[in-house]
Amino acid sequence: MDQYKGKKVVIIGGTSGIGLATAKMLVDGGAHVLVTGRSQAGLESAQKELGDGALVVSSDAGSLTDIDALATRAKAEFGTFDLLFVNAGVGLFAPFEHTTEAMYDEVFSVNAKGSFFSVQKLAPLINRGGAVVLTTAISNVKGMPMLAAAGATKAALRSFARMFAVELAPRGIRVNAVSPGPTDTPSWGKSFPDKDMAAQITGQMSEANPMKRLGTSQEVAKAVLFLAFDATYTTGAELPVDGGQSQL
Amino acid sequence: MDRFEGKKVVIIGGTSGIGLTTAKMLVDGGARVLVTGRSQAGLESTQKDLGKGAIAVSSDARSLTDVDALAARVKAEFDTFDFLFVNAGYSLFAPIENATESTYDEVFNLNAKGPFFAVQKLAPLINQGGSVVFTTAIANVKGMPLLASYGGAKAAMRSFARTFAVELAPRGIRVNAVSPGPIDTPLIGKSLPDKDMAAHVVGQFSETSPLKRIGTSEEVAKAVLFLAFDATYTTGAEFPVDGGLSQI
Numbered sequence: 001m002d003q004y005k006g007k008k009v010v011i012i013g014g015t016s017g018i019g020l021a022t023a024k025m026l027v028d029g030g031a032h033v034l035v036t037g038r039s040q041a042g043l044e045s046a047q048k049e050l051g052d053g054a055l056v057v058s059s060d061a062g063s064l065t066d067i068d069a070l071a072t073r074a075k076a077e078f079g080t081f082d083l084l085f086v087n088a089g090v091g092l093f094a095p096f097e098h099t100t101e102a103m104y105d106e107v108f109s110v111n112a113k114g115s116f117f118s119v120q121k122l123a124p125l126i127n128r129g130g131a132v133v134l135t136t137a138i139s140n141v142k143g144m145p146m147l148a149a150a151g152a153t154k155a156a157l158r159s160f161a162r163m164f165a166v167e168l169a170p171r172g173i174r175v176n177a178v179s180p181g182p183t184d185t186p187s188w189g190k191s192f193p194d195k196d197m198a199a200q201i202t203g204q205m206s207e208a209n210p211m212k213r214l215g216t217s218q219e220v221a222k223a224v225l226f227l228a229f230d231a232t233y234t235t236g237a238e239l240p241v242d243g244g245q246s247q248l
Numbered sequence: 249m250d251r252f253e254g255k256k257v258v259i260i261g262g263t264s265g266i267g268l269t270t271a272k273m274l275v276d277g278g279a280r281v282l283v284t285g286r287s288q289a290g291l292e293s294t295q296k297d298l299g300k301g302a303i304a305v306s307s308d309a310r311s312l313t314d315v316d317a318l319a320a321r322v323k324a325e326f327d328t329f330d331f332l333f334v335n336a337g338y339s340l341f342a343p344i345e346n347a348t349e350s351t352y353d354e355v356f357n358l359n360a361k362g363p364f365f366a367v368q369k370l371a372p373l374i375n376q377g378g379s380v381v382f383t384t385a386i387a388n389v390k391g392m393p394l395l396a397s398y399g400g401a402k403a404a405m406r407s408f409a410r411t412f413a414v415e416l417a418p419r420g421i422r423v424n425a426v427s428p429g430p431i432d433t434p435l436i437g438k439s440l441p442d443k444d445m446a447a448h449v450v451g452q453f454s455e456t457s458p459l460k461r462i463g464t465s466e467e468v469a470k471a472v473l474f475l476a477f478d479a480t481y482t483t484g485a486e487f488p489v490d491g492g493l494s495q496i
Contacts, residue, residue, distance in 0.1 A: 215481035233463035236495030247484030
């Protein structure tokens with residue numbers, strides 16, 4: 001497989017779940033990939049899983065200092081590159097009555113502000129004909145319990161996809177979003193450390209979904225790569241990978 | 249290429265433009281394809297173009313009698329099949345003041361009523377794991393001059409994609425829509441027989457499009473095939489192939 005031969009890709013939040021699955025498909029297809037993550041354990045296991053085709057870099061997606069350093073690193077490693085996948089995101093499950101200012105600020109600083117400045121700092125390095133993909137979420141268009149703050153961060157991100165698309169169009173760079181529904185990733189388990197509760201919510205989510213199951217990281221990754229490399233006349237759009245949940 | 253080996257596909261409106269291009273990609277990938285069209289010349293050139301992997305069938309997408317006959321023919325040829333692409337459609341460009349009941353009915357019969365009954369009659373023959381794709385249009389979400397009845401009919405079709413998706417989900421069939429913006433197909437010439445006016449409109453469309461060009465049939469066909477075979481956790485959705493026009 002050399003579908004992605006010669007492509008250079010930066011994935012912010014690429015050490016687990018959807019980001020890691022996307023990185024794997026790219027490395028398998030011959031691309032050079034730089035992925036970021038925060039936890040030392042995650043960085044090490046991602047490096048092992050991805051092998052020599054990938055650079056795994058420690059970077060906090062919510063820190064503007066780290067984003068500056070990441071841009072410098074991407075420039076040093078790649079010069080320029082072809083795809084920026086902004087995938088880092090933190091979950092916050094809390095009724096809005098119990099959401100504190102600190103909780104609110106944390107989720108907005110990673111999901112919205114960090115993403116905004118990542119694109120600002122890295123877009124100058126993206127080649128003409130390249131693309132940006134942002135990971136939004138169906139909570140951006142659906143009212144869902146416990147997701148008031150997190151859903152709003154993703155709504156901001158959805159809007160960035162449109163705004164960046166229009167500003168980057170003259171440079172020949174497309175910007176789109178992929179919107180996962182419930183997806184079977186490690187962060188799903190992390191959001192619900194209690195195993196019984198995780199199993200119960202997984203069961204409920206499957207039941208509530210028109211396709212009666214969760215999605216897989218691979219299904220989202222395929223959509224990301226379609227938007228990145230094949231959807232050459234699509235920009236500013238959002239593609240749901242949600243079993244129909246945002247539509248039905 | 250045997251990406252579509254063993255797949256059986258029905259394309260309503262497959263003798264030119266987006267439908268024909270999609271049929272070609274499928275035949276090249278090893279699929280068996282039944283395409284419909286109305287004009288004898290179009291059917292003959294399509295059969296020649298597509299070769300033995302395809303069956304070109306005369307069928308008027310507006311006629312419920314023809315839709316019934318088509319279902320019988322598909323059953324005889326394929327028994328069951330994997331993918332139904334409901335692509336027939338065109339617009340009559342007219343200001344609201346000049347629309348007559350008969351132009352309104354023609355546009356709605358072709359773009360809404362015909363597709364509704366085509367899916368009703370053909371869905372029982374679609375295999376579990378199969379899918380339906382409708383061709384909507386950005387006029388379904390944008391106010392655009394001269395396209396009032398067409399935009400309304402395509403909005404109806406967009407709604408069918410959601411409702412059919414929910415009704416067909418228990419049978420494991422996904423339903424999505426592709427929404428082309430201005431695309432370089434023979435239809436542009438047909439809708440605007442005056443060559444100067446056609447060139448003028450194409451120029452205007454290119455200028456208004458954020459990507460500063462009109463799209464190609466190949467770009468839409470790639471999206472159709474992605475929705476049909478790769479987007480296994482996406483249903484009820486609409487994917488724009490419009491250079492960003494509906495979003496920006």
